Amino acid sequence: MHGFDEALAAAWRLIVTGDTALVEIATLSLKVSLTAVVCAALIGLPLGAALALARFPGRNALVVTINALMGLPPVVAGLLVYLLLSRAGPLGPYGLLFTPTAMIIAQTVLVTPIIAALTRQVVADLWQEYREQLTSLGASRLRAVPTLLWDARFSLVTAVLAGLGRAMAEVGAILVVGGNIAGVTRTMTTAIALETSKGDLPLALGLGIVLLVIVLAINAAAHLLGTTARRAAG
Amino acid sequence: MHARATILPLTLDRVTYAHGSTVLIDGISTVIGASSRTIILGPNGAGKSLLLRLCHGLIAPTAGAVRWAGADTLGRSDVARRQAMVFQRPVLLRRSALANITYALSLQGRLGRAERLARAHEALAGVGLAHVAQRPAHVLSGGEQQRLAIARAAALKPDVLFLDEPTASLDPGACRAIEDAIRAIDAAGTKIIMTTHDLGQARRLADEVLFLCHGRLLEHTPADEFFESPRTPQAAAFLRGDIVG
Numbered sequence: 001m002h003g004f005d006e007a008l009a010a011a012w013r014l015i016v017t018g019d020t021a022l023v024e025i026a027t028l029s030l031k032v033s034l035t036a037v038v039c040a041a042l043i044g045l046p047l048g049a050a051l052a053l054a055r056f057p058g059r060n061a062l063v064v065t066i067n068a069l070m071g072l073p074p075v076v077a078g079l080l081v082y083l084l085l086s087r088a089g090p091l092g093p094y095g096l097l098f099t100p101t102a103m104i105i106a107q108t109v110l111v112t113p114i115i116a117a118l119t120r121q122v123v124a125d126l127w128q129e130y131r132e133q134l135t136s137l138g139a140s141r142l143r144a145v146p147t148l149l150w151d152a153r154f155s156l157v158t159a160v161l162a163g164l165g166r167a168m169a170e171v172g173a174i175l176v177v178g179g180n181i182a183g184v185t186r187t188m189t190t191a192i193a194l195e196t197s198k199g200d201l202p203l204a205l206g207l208g209i210v211l212l213v214i215v216l217a218i219n220a221a222a223h224l225l226g227t228t229a230r231r232a233a234g
Numbered sequence: 235m236h237a238r239a240t241i242l243p244l245t246l247d248r249v250t251y252a253h254g255s256t257v258l259i260d261g262i263s264t265v266i267g268a269s270s271r272t273i274i275l276g277p278n279g280a281g282k283s284l285l286l287r288l289c290h291g292l293i294a295p296t297a298g299a300v301r302w303a304g305a306d307t308l309g310r311s312d313v314a315r316r317q318a319m320v321f322q323r324p325v326l327l328r329r330s331a332l333a334n335i336t337y338a339l340s341l342q343g344r345l346g347r348a349e350r351l352a353r354a355h356e357a358l359a360g361v362g363l364a365h366v367a368q369r370p371a372h373v374l375s376g377g378e379q380q381r382l383a384i385a386r387a388a389a390l391k392p393d394v395l396f397l398d399e400p401t402a403s404l405d406p407g408a409c410r411a412i413e414d415a416i417r418a419i420d421a422a423g424t425k426i427i428m429t430t431h432d433l434g435q436a437r438r439l440a441d442e443v444l445f446l447c448h449g450r451l452l453e454h455t456p457a458d459e460f461f462e463s464p465r466t467p468q469a470a471a472f473l474r475g476d477i478v479g
């Protein structure tokens with residue numbers, strides 16, 4: 001394991017010296033995934049809540065579809081967005097392919113179903129409990145949506161985190177629509193996937209460590225925030 | 235006698251509620267007037283909570299009808315807005331005690347922010363909870379939660395307030411405090427319709443009694459009469475504390 005030791009040492013040097021390429025890649029990754037999760041939450045939270053409360057024909061089919069989309073393979077999501085953004089596609093004229101924006105769109109597509117499906121479940125359960133009380137107080141179903149989202153906020157943090165985990169970890173979608181262009185669309189996961197095969201083990205390993213630490217840190221922070229807030233709110 | 239509500243009397247016309255082939259509320263017809271406190275009594279499972287929910291419009295009767303006076307002129311949502319209910323197991327929102335009340339007031343959409351706050355503080359004080367106004371509702375004790383639910387309903391100043399066993403989990407002192415609050419709500423012009431398992435409380439509060447058994451209305455009698463000389467053997471057995479067949 002001589003090569004591994006060396007690679008690990010080199011990776012560590014890259015991290016502690018704050019290597020420019022490494023910092024740039026990590027920053028872009030975070031920017032893309034966080035933006036995508038914010039977009040996905042803006043769509044997925046109200047969508048999930050609406051699905052929990054609304055009654056319309058085809059609702060069950062939609063619920064099943066969104067649940068199934070939780071398992072959408074990232075490369076397939078990437079491919080769909082690629083087709084949309086490619087020169088011949090409907091959004092071709094905007095020239096978004098191989099930009100960070102394209103990667104944000106692809107990850108939003110990937111993460112929205114996760115947040116929507118988990119939100120629907122959480123809000124549906126809460127609605128069971130709240131329904132008669134809110135109806136008695138005079139809340140319409142539409143008015144109940146923000147109330148339920150707010151009261152489910154601690155569970156919903158978990159749903160959003162699940163989405164963030166998926167976004168940070170996936171490589172297929174952003175590779176297809178981003179292209180791993182150095183300095184432009186190279187993220188932690190795409191770099192790890194491609195630099196490894198090219199033999200740049202220190203960079204790949206260094207990025208792997210950074211990725212793990214970031215994901216751990218985000219979850220730890222959210223957990224801490226959740227427990228203190230929950231204690232404060234009873 | 236003070237000026238009374240406009241959506242009363244409440245007329246029940248052969249109100250029936252069946253679940254599958256089981257008839258849970260069996261053809262109840264009566265008129266509940268404005269000028270008295272109405273207490274619904276009956277053994278566990280008699281259908282008291284169901285009857286309140288039917289009256290309040292949370293569930294629709296499978297046969298028969300619930301009619302409020304003035305429903306034609308007021309419209310459905312207005313009739314609903316003039317009622318409030320405290321549930322046997324009240325649901326409190328995950329926010330402060332005070333915010334639970336201002337939320338309910340904001341749903342009514344008639345008061346400004348300052349007015350809502352003032353009315354919420356007043357309602358909390360009315361049930362002796364002024365000191366926990368800013369505390370999250372979920373950390374309050376069971377009895378405090380029950381009182382908060384009553385304060386929230388009372389703050390709406392409804393024409394009719396349904397109370398489903400409002401003192402079920404309270405110690406005697408808290409029970410008295412709630413009974414006083416109920417009397418004050420009544421004195422302020424709100425019609426009280428409530429259930430209780432506490433016969434002492436029923437005697438203290440009731441002007442008239444509806445006695446339910448197995449989903450049927452066996453008595454609708456002035457309170458003195460009900461407690462002195464119940465008309466049905468079931469009510470007599472219930473008052474003696476026997477198991478009602």
Ligand SMILES: Nc1ncnc2c1ncn2[C@@H]1O[C@H](COP(=O)(O)OP(=O)(O)OP(=O)(O)O)[C@@H](O)[C@H]1O
Binds near residue numbers: 285
């Ligand atoms: N949605 C429902 N489906 C089936 N049965 C129901 C439903 N709701 C209530 N019941 C039944 O109807 C009967 C009356 O219930 P209800 O809650 O009104 O009783 P209650 O008089 O309030 O009793 P308690 O004193 O225990 O509160 C019970 O036997 C209950 O199991």
Ligand SMILES: [Mg+2]
Binds near residue numbers: 282283284322
């Ligand atoms: Mg009951």
